[in-house]
Amino acid sequence: MQTNNMTQGNGAAAKAAPKYHKMGNLTKNYMGYVMVAPFIIAFLVFGLYPIANTIWLSFTNTTLMKQSGEFIGLKNFQSLFNDKFFYMALGNTWKIWLTNFIPQMAIALMLSAWFTSSHLKLKGVGFFRTIFFLPNLLLPATVAVLYFSLFNFYGPANQFLVRTGIFSEAFQFFRNTTFTQSLVAFIQTWMWFGNTLIILIAGMTSISTALYESAMIDGAGGWKMFTNITLPSLRPVLIYTLVTSLVGGLQMFDIPYMLTDGKGSPNNSILTLNVLMYSRFSSSKGHIGLAAAVGMCILIMTTVCSIFIFYVLRDKDAAKEKREHKKMKKEQMKYRKAVSQ
Amino acid sequence: MKKLIVLILASAITLSCLAGCTTTPATTETTAAPAGTTTAAPGDTTAAVPAETTAAVPLTGTLKIWSFTNELQTHALAFQKANPDVKVEYTEISMTNGEFQTKVKAAALTDDVPDCVALEASFVREWVESDLLADLSSLLPKAQEMGTYQNTIDVGTFDGEVRALSYQTTPGAVFYRRSLATEYFGTDDPAKIQTLMGDMTKFQDMAKVVKEKSAGNTYMVASTGDFTNLFYANREKPWIVDDAFVIDPMIDQLMDMAKTFRSEGYEAQATQWQEGWFAGMNDSLKDASGNAKKVFCYFLPTWGLPYVLMKNAGDTAGDWACINGPLPYQWGGTWVGAMKTAKNPELAKAFAEFVALDETNLTNWATGVYTNAYLKEIDPSIGDTLVQNPGDFVSSKVVVDKITASFDNSDASKFLGGENSYSGFAAAAPNVSARLMQGSDDAIQRSFNDPLENFVSGKMTKEEAIQAFKDAVQSEFPEIAVS
Numbered sequence: 001m002q003t004n005n006m007t008q009g010n011g012a013a014a015k016a017a018p019k020y021h022k023m024g025n026l027t028k029n030y031m032g033y034v035m036v037a038p039f040i041i042a043f044l045v046f047g048l049y050p051i052a053n054t055i056w057l058s059f060t061n062t063t064l065m066k067q068s069g070e071f072i073g074l075k076n077f078q079s080l081f082n083d084k085f086f087y088m089a090l091g092n093t094w095k096i097w098l099t100n101f102i103p104q105m106a107i108a109l110m111l112s113a114w115f116t117s118s119h120l121k122l123k124g125v126g127f128f129r130t131i132f133f134l135p136n137l138l139l140p141a142t143v144a145v146l147y148f149s150l151f152n153f154y155g156p157a158n159q160f161l162v163r164t165g166i167f168s169e170a171f172q173f174f175r176n177t178t179f180t181q182s183l184v185a186f187i188q189t190w191m192w193f194g195n196t197l198i199i200l201i202a203g204m205t206s207i208s209t210a211l212y213e214s215a216m217i218d219g220a221g222g223w224k225m226f227t228n229i230t231l232p233s234l235r236p237v238l239i240y241t242l243v244t245s246l247v248g249g250l251q252m253f254d255i256p257y258m259l260t261d262g263k264g265s266p267n268n269s270i271l272t273l274n275v276l277m278y279s280r281f282s283s284s285k286g287h288i289g290l291a292a293a294v295g296m297c298i299l300i301m302t303t304v305c306s307i308f309i310f311y312v313l314r315d316k317d318a319a320k321e322k323r324e325h326k327k328m329k330k331e332q333m334k335y336r337k338a339v340s341q
Numbered sequence: 342m343k344k345l346i347v348l349i350l351a352s353a354i355t356l357s358c359l360a361g362c363t364t365t366p367a368t369t370e371t372t373a374a375p376a377g378t379t380t381a382a383p384g385d386t387t388a389a390v391p392a393e394t395t396a397a398v399p400l401t402g403t404l405k406i407w408s409f410t411n412e413l414q415t416h417a418l419a420f421q422k423a424n425p426d427v428k429v430e431y432t433e434i435s436m437t438n439g440e441f442q443t444k445v446k447a448a449a450l451t452d453d454v455p456d457c458v459a460l461e462a463s464f465v466r467e468w469v470e471s472d473l474l475a476d477l478s479s480l481l482p483k484a485q486e487m488g489t490y491q492n493t494i495d496v497g498t499f500d501g502e503v504r505a506l507s508y509q510t511t512p513g514a515v516f517y518r519r520s521l522a523t524e525y526f527g528t529d530d531p532a533k534i535q536t537l538m539g540d541m542t543k544f545q546d547m548a549k550v551v552k553e554k555s556a557g558n559t560y561m562v563a564s565t566g567d568f569t570n571l572f573y574a575n576r577e578k579p580w581i582v583d584d585a586f587v588i589d590p591m592i593d594q595l596m597d598m599a600k601t602f603r604s605e606g607y608e609a610q611a612t613q614w615q616e617g618w619f620a621g622m623n624d625s626l627k628d629a630s631g632n633a634k635k636v637f638c639y640f641l642p643t644w645g646l647p648y649v650l651m652k653n654a655g656d657t658a659g660d661w662a663c664i665n666g667p668l669p670y671q672w673g674g675t676w677v678g679a680m681k682t683a684k685n686p687e688l689a690k691a692f693a694e695f696v697a698l699d700e701t702n703l704t705n706w707a708t709g710v711y712t713n714a715y716l717k718e719i720d721p722s723i724g725d726t727l728v729q730n731p732g733d734f735v736s737s738k739v740v741v742d743k744i745t746a747s748f749d750n751s752d753a754s755k756f757l758g759g760e761n762s763y764s765g766f767a768a769a770a771p772n773v774s775a776r777l778m779q780g781s782d783d784a785i786q787r788s789f790n791d792p793l794e795n796f797v798s799g800k801m802t803k804e805e806a807i808q809a810f811k812d813a814v815q816s817e818f819p820e821i822a823v824s
Contacts, residue, residue, distance in 0.1 A: 034347065038355040064446040085816045153610050154617035154626070162629035170629035172610070175798055262439065265791040267800075267809075282443035283784065283817055 057292035064286025076293035086294070088268050089276040092181070096256075096272065097249030099185035104193045105241070112200035113226060118209060129201070133194035143187060144258035151183070174260055177269035184270050187255050196241055203237030204230060239313050243306050250302050253278065273298050401426040402685045404692060407445060408459035409436040412675060415711050415729045416508070416696045418719045423695065427688065436461060449473050449680065456689040460505055460676040462496070467780035468678060469497055474504040475679040475686055483698050488738030492775040497676050505676035506697035508706065509644060510736045512769035513570065515666035516650055517638035518657065519758055525554045531760060535664040541571070541598060544667045548607035551637050559635040560609040563621045565599040565797060566790075567613065567640045573786060574670035579777040580785050586814055586823040588807065596796055596803060603797045609636060623655030642672040643734035643766050651730060651756050659755060663762045671773045703735045707744055709752070734766045741767050781818060788813035
């Protein structure tokens with residue numbers, strides 16, 4: 001970034017020009033700080049403070065029914081790791097997320113490849129994109145109620161299945177753990193694949209068609225082009241989708257909570273970590289400390305997994321290039337200093 | 342100049358972030374979409390009547406009331422009529438999965454605290470045993486004067502302090518279909534059916550007869566959940582004794598009976614409070630193949646009659662009768678407490694007194710004076726569904742004795758084919774005992790639903806179900822010793 005040494009101007013010019021502050025090779029413009037300040041303040045107050053408070057709470061035994069809480073160190077975490085419901089919730093959360101994410105990603109990639117393909121020339125792409133995105137706009141509470149009444153013992157699903165003869169008698173859908181877990185995963189996929197689709201389409205349209213054309217000339221088939229051109233170019237988009245889906249998936253609450261009785265029945269099969277946290281919080285004693293401890297575990301897990309994703313999917317070539325570039329700049333600086341002295 | 346505009350815009354953005362902070366609890370309740378804050382069907386209505394500025398009436402101020410049904414709203418409107426200078430802000434929060442309790446607990450130590458809260462039987466003890474409710478013991482003399490039933494006072498008392506009062510007493514009953522009784526048992530006379538249903542064994546025998554005579558088209562009850570209350574209410578020991586978890590032998594009997602009912606097909610698997618359960622009340626229940634099914638009887642307490650059965654019975658009105666059933670029990674009931682940290686403690690206490698102990702209010706409540714038109718006169722914005730049908734069994738013996746005869750020709754009586762249910766309740770009410778009620782009852786009993794259902798459907802053995810129950814209770818109450 002080229003900088004002008006405005007401080008060398010005459011008095012009148014210096015007054016008229018905005019104030020610059022010189023620090024090494026950078027000039028800092030205070031207007032930037034002013035612009036960013038509102039967000040920073042809002043984040044510190046509404047984002048950082050609650051996080052810090054939760055971290056503090058997880059080390060206390062605060063409850064809603066008492067007026068104060070004392071510091072008890074790692075006792076909350078101890079009781080959490082001794083609680084088999086915690087491990088159940090952990091397993092369920094990962095299971096439901098993976099069952100949701102893998103098909104969702106596959107479908108979204110496939111659809112976006114077709115929608116942006118230059119030689120398929122599909123009609124009505126915009127229409128389908130809108131339709132696929134619509135479930136994302138529904139409120140989770142509404143969706144949960146909808147599916148609950150669909151698969152109720154006296155609901156339409158049973159009526160349809162029995163009258164057409166597929167089942168001989170009505171089936172208690174929500175007493176079956178496999179079904180309930182799959183339903184939650186399905187609902188999540190159904191609600192979010194449109195969102196993923198749109199992001200992937202946006203990513204794919206930014207890949208230059210010249211790459212594909214030259215690949216076609218070299219004789220590459222559709223699949224080869226997909227794995228060697230599309231996917232690598234989509235890397236940042238994939239990282240984004242992966243990380244946001246991970247964060248959302250590990251915090252899955254609304255559908256599992258509202259679908260059955262709020263305790264993860266049947267058999268705690270849809271007891272996810274956030275449902276566990278909420279049930280600790282809303283239990284008759286209102287264990288805020290325990291709930292905060294669960295929240296902390298979710299936070300740590302999410303952070304570790306996100307870092308892992310970033311590491312695995314990092315662009316090794318670009319990183320190498322960056323290092324070379326930095327080295328070169330350093331040499332340049334050294335040379336300039338040597339010359340100017 | 343440019344800098345100035347930029348600065349103004351920046352501060353405007355900052356301020357708009359902070360503007361979302363302060364909203365009245367009523368609106369935050371209505372607009373909050375996150376799971377767990379669903380509101381019940383009639384919707385959140387805040388009854389706001391502009392306060393008049395005359396100083397003639399002693400009670401003034403704003404009263405914030407939080408409840409989980411719209412029952413207390415009717416009381417609130419009546420209170421407003423009696424005290425025109427009081428402005429009532431009413432918020433309704435559903436308690437299906439415990440959202441109401443969570444919200445009140447969360448608000449208890451903040452500025453959003455309501456003045457009065459409604460406390461349902463499932464969690465009233467928890468609150469009475471905590472230190473969040475104000476002391477209402479000064480109202481005890483009046484309660485005794487009004488002949489408030491002892492169990493109602495007992496539930497609201499802890500450590501010698503009265504902390505919650507109720508406008509209703511809720512002995513339980515069984516409501517059965519007269520036409521079906523005549524068909525299967527040859528009589529629909531309540532006294533004779535009561536003899537037939539003398540205890541749980543006889544009840545099960547009746548279920549067998551119903552199934553045989555109807556070729557499986559009529560179920561004795563809508564679900565096994567219908568009679569769990571009977572077993573819970575007739576235990577010998579409470580759930581928690583000396584900080585240890587105790588499973589009473591009645592639970593074993595409950596599991597056996599529930600299992601029999603499921604395997605023999607005596608119950609419709611129409612879980613309480615869901616579509617199928619209501620459909621059985623008005624004969625619109627159809628199984629998956631489209632065959633019409635009927636339900637012989639429902640276990641409902643006093644408030645079940647006007648609030649649930651009469652509302653949903655449709656064309657079957659007049660075909661019902663009411664008896665005490667195989668075992669005495671109580672179910673539900675709503676208490677009113679004043680929060681200790683309320684902004685208007687005096688007003689809150691006055692409301693509690695009005696709701697539970699005011700003779701005119703109780704009489705009006707029970708005799709159906711609070712029609713929709715009457716309530717609309719007080720506040721036109723309440724909509725067309727708010728009404729208190731006559732027949733609710735109030736907690737004051739004085740009022741009950743006064744009005745029992747008036748129910749001989751009431752709507753409730755016509756609904757029950759001429760039977761005066763009020764006198765039946767009046768006979769049962771003094772025998773209802775709340776001595777085993779504890780704050781943790783609701784959480785424990787809710788934790789039993791899943792294991793019981795697993796056992797009943799054959800997915801778990803009895804030992805596994807009991808173990809799952811113990812695990813759930815231990816997880817919910819880490820400080821209790823669960824063996």
